[in-house]
Amino acid sequence: MAFASKILNSLVIVIAGFIFVRGDGSAGFTQSKAAYYPNSFQQGNQYGACEYGAFGATLNGGDVSAASNLYRNGVGCGACYQVRCTNIKYCSTNGVTIVITDAGASDSTDFILSQHAFAGMGQTADAGTALLALGYVGIQYRRVPCNYPNKNMTFYIDKSSNFPYYFAFQIWYQDGDKDITAIQLCETINLTCKLLERSHGATWAVGSPSSGPLSIRMLLSSDNDDTDDTWLVSANTIPQNWTAGAIYDSGLQV
DSSP: OHHHHHHHHHHHHHHHHHHHHHHHHSTTOEEEEEEEOTTSOSSOOTTOTTOOTHHHHHGGGGOEEEESGGGGGGTTTTOEEEEEEOOTTTBOSSOEEEEEEEEOOSSSOSEEEOHHHHHHTBSSHHHHHHHHHHOEEEEEEEEEOBOOTTOOOEEEEOTTOBTTTEEEEEEEOOOBSOOEEEEEEEETTTTEEEEOEEEETTEEEEESOOSSSEEEEEEEOOSSTTSOOEEEEOSSOBOTTOOTTOEEEOSOOO
């Protein structure tokens, strides 16, 4: 009887320990797989579907990724995720935080990481090299807030823009974990606004934009169905004579 009691107590300890580890280490994570761009730059890919260009290759220190379902036709561009591999021999507990800059999938993966990000999941530099040799690993991921210290959201006027006939732009350095689901371009003198369309990737565009200084209104997704979405209005205006390729500080952050 005493022997059976010891066995029972041991099982309780093991089960309790298992529950503790699962609750503490895996809450909120989704199981998946990840690969990396074998022929890419060590950092990101400047030709990604979000069309960030060279900015996308170096964003977040090069810890960027292509995504499959999480790309969401461009809505996912700029979203941040914590990604950690599950091979206990090589993988660190925290993994790496990546930014989505591209669309793509390989053999049922949710992420195709830059080489820099893929190796960054390792416990050490040598472990990161070992992960690169594997090329394909099981992972856990969850969405996390982006964080760009000392930076406001920035408006990049896409080079496809043609003043004053066609206006296209991207939003860079958005903190937090909300999606921008709609944008209005407002002329600040007569207070007329136009609803923009997501043209492709991270780019929003409109033909025949309003003249005059321009303000941008951004609709952010809510956390749940019980909360209304929130409109943010840029504190700074885009000048009347805006130019393609220019970068303008919004004057605000999420």
